[in-house]
Amino acid sequence: MSKEITPRAEDYSQWYIDLVRKAGLADYSAVKGCMVIKPYGFGIWENMRDQLDRMFKATGHVNAYFPLLIPKSFLSKEAAHIEGFAKECAVVTHYRLKNSADGTGLIVDPDAKLEEELIIRPTSETIIWSTYKEWIQSYRDLPLLINQWANVVRWEMRTRLFLRTTEFLWQEGHTAHATREEAIQETRTMLDVYATFAEEWMALPVIKGVKTANERFPGAEDTYTIEALMQDGKALQAGTSHFLGQSFAKAFNVQFTTKEGTSEYVWASSWGVSTRLMGALVMAHSDDEGLIIPPRLATTQVVIIPIPKPLPELTEVADRIASELRAKGIRVKIDNDDQNRPGFKFAEYEKLGIPIRLGIGARDLANGTIEVARRDTREKFSTPVDGIADCISALLEEIQQNMLARARAFRDEHITRVDTWEEFVNVLDTKFGFVSAHWDGTSETEDLIKEETKATIRCIPLNNPQEVGTCIKTGKPSTQRVLFARAY
């Protein structure tokens, strides 16, 4: 196994950080809590972003851009919203620096104090709804289906690369509708878009559900979520879609004239996924050798390595194969570096999680074959050079499907139904994963369970079967099971 990377069994958390840093995805920055997304990591994020953007546009959305800075008073207009974000706001108070009187350096100029402090957006509902007030007058202006790709800041004391950082990148959709039903429909549609993206592109199976009141977005009537399971059995909230009711329309007085000429408040949704998905991608699939990137998101899908080194007769074949693969739209790299030996290169590309490695050696070539190594199963086999493009094309698809199937099998094995408190605690402590259990429906019980076990209700799954039962904690009557887990 890779010497640089701590094995999962030894320290899962350190394994994750090692992977993210050593594979060149991201690193800590000089600014506390903020990360640098390195070129390799950013390339994968670009692939995620571009595909999500296509899916948003295919569902009728357009992009726009709203200010980074939000007046403090705006943030305060929706009570639950500010309650949720006040404690993590980065506050801009001044707009100028100047040299200190004693000549020792640069200070904040006290004469350049803002009349009203500005908050760096932790999310943009308030600045966007203050703008929608200008844009929406009549039912003809609705629906308004807008998305924004942006950076946001939520001050964090304890951070972890991608999973929890003070600044992160995300997209936030903000839509406005004439009816409650239509806004709920939008909320659900975007949840489906997220789930499809997670499964088909990230090879990450997710459970769609709705959050309890405790875990709801501040200002939302309902928060829908997709929940994924990591290899250590902890859950990760991978995306959320909020039905906001009329709370922001009321806070910013956004009304529209209906077809009938009456005046009504607008209905809203908002939804977002972030660079946190990068963390989910790493933790769901990788192993002790390094990353395993699903082919659809890999910036390089196939690497070709001449063995033992880039001799002219080998690179000529490598070039030809690369051309054939590229003609099929496959992203290929040839490693013509002559400083490092094949063994070193193999380990490097395993660390980077490149889905397929092709080894080209003189002996293989004499036989008209080439060695294929797939990253997901680490299997190797020989295959004829003739028809290589079709073979690789099919194999990339097989790897994509295999990664999803493997993650789904692991996830399904880690949904455990329990009916007693003892079982509940035991599963959380020893088997990990999701625990499906009855709950009496109160926030108090949820808080109590969280306090005692650190487990939270990840979601009430959509189309959840109704069944008579008793709460595992209080013994009170319950009508359905919900999914508990410890979570990132």
Add this chain to the structure above:
Amino acid sequence: MSKEITPRAEDYSQWYIDLVRKAGLADYSAVKGCMVIKPYGFGIWENMRDQLDRMFKATGHVNAYFPLLIPKSFLSKEAAHIEGFAKECAVVTHYRLKNSADGTGLIVDPDAKLEEELIIRPTSETIIWSTYKEWIQSYRDLPLLINQWANVVRWEMRTRLFLRTTEFLWQEGHTAHATREEAIQETRTMLDVYATFAEEWMALPVIKGVKTANERFPGAEDTYTIEALMQDGKALQAGTSHFLGQSFAKAFNVQFTTKEGTSEYVWASSWGVSTRLMGALVMAHSDDEGLIIPPRLATTQVVIIPIPKPLPELTEVADRIASELRAKGIRVKIDNDDQNRPGFKFAEYEKLGIPIRLGIGARDLANGTIEVARRDTREKFSTPVDGIADCISALLEEIQQNMLARARAFRDEHITRVDTWEEFVNVLDTKFGFVSAHWDGTSETEDLIKEETKATIRCIPLNNPQEVGTCIKTGKPSTQRVLFARAY
């Protein structure tokens, strides 16, 4: 002419603002100095961004992302740099809000004061070079060719949509090299990329040149620029590429081990274009009816309007034509709205600057023809429906070239050679545009000229002919003409 839009002749500045707002490109926000980029404007910006991104990648660059927030001490490390930006820094001093003791609202929590203030990046040289120190050890780590798409904040007292706003979107390339020559080559390569993009995509002819010391980027040894001319005869700096020498490498102590085993400071470039290009696009091409968007950047290149309204037999033909155009990669919209009359729609799409409008009426159809209206010249003609896709495809290209030729002719007519101070002032005041004149090469004279005329030296053109002359202001000897203009 459009009633919503102030004519250029009446008030050029108001014409610009009217266009930007009424055509839905951008608008002022509730936050002083910050703009909202509206969906139509953002769509055009996406087209610009995507093409620039392709050109950066084709020249070997990769994207990454660095923190929004920069410690105050970092910004201070390069003396000229901080001198240039200190007066426009947005400063984060606190990281939390709390309820006031008297219950009247939310205040900045005095207990959450940062030990060191953070600056919202006005540009990222300092945070990036503090990171490059970790990434660069050996000549094998060079060159480092990285670009970032990001938002930046430079506090502005007087703002104008796209042209000058407190927050704007841009890309900033930051490269590191082993030699001075290679860094200069990179600086020049990226200037060429910008010039090619401006001319081929924006239909905007530019003059490539180098800035004088007065107009140089703070911290650069040389600043290269592309300068464009707007319809009112004012110049606009459309992009800059800086040769930074070793100033940031020295400020952040970034050294590398050469092949020979010695230790040397790294050489640097940085280069950027911003949403300011949107302003240039509007001001270079549009007229009193509205925007004129070059076909390569238009989000909708062709709009099809059934006349007098979307009757079934007309929309059927419209659909068929749209399919044919889309098969050629043309971006088409059919306007099937049945509320507004054709005349209203024509005016709307002229305002939006859609390059080609197709009118489909029953009488035309009987003749097997369709009416084509091009936005750039406002000419109309009939053409057979058969073969319409080839016709439109060629016309889009013709429009793109015509817009460039027209802007180039205007620009060339507005470069005036003068040899006396009287002529100089007269041209600036009456003919406008660039003035090519001798200058004695000193910052003092440049300052004096700026003070008296508001004209600055836009650039010393690349490959500038050397000729003996005397400075128009001081009469001192000069070896070359430089380009003066009033500028945005």
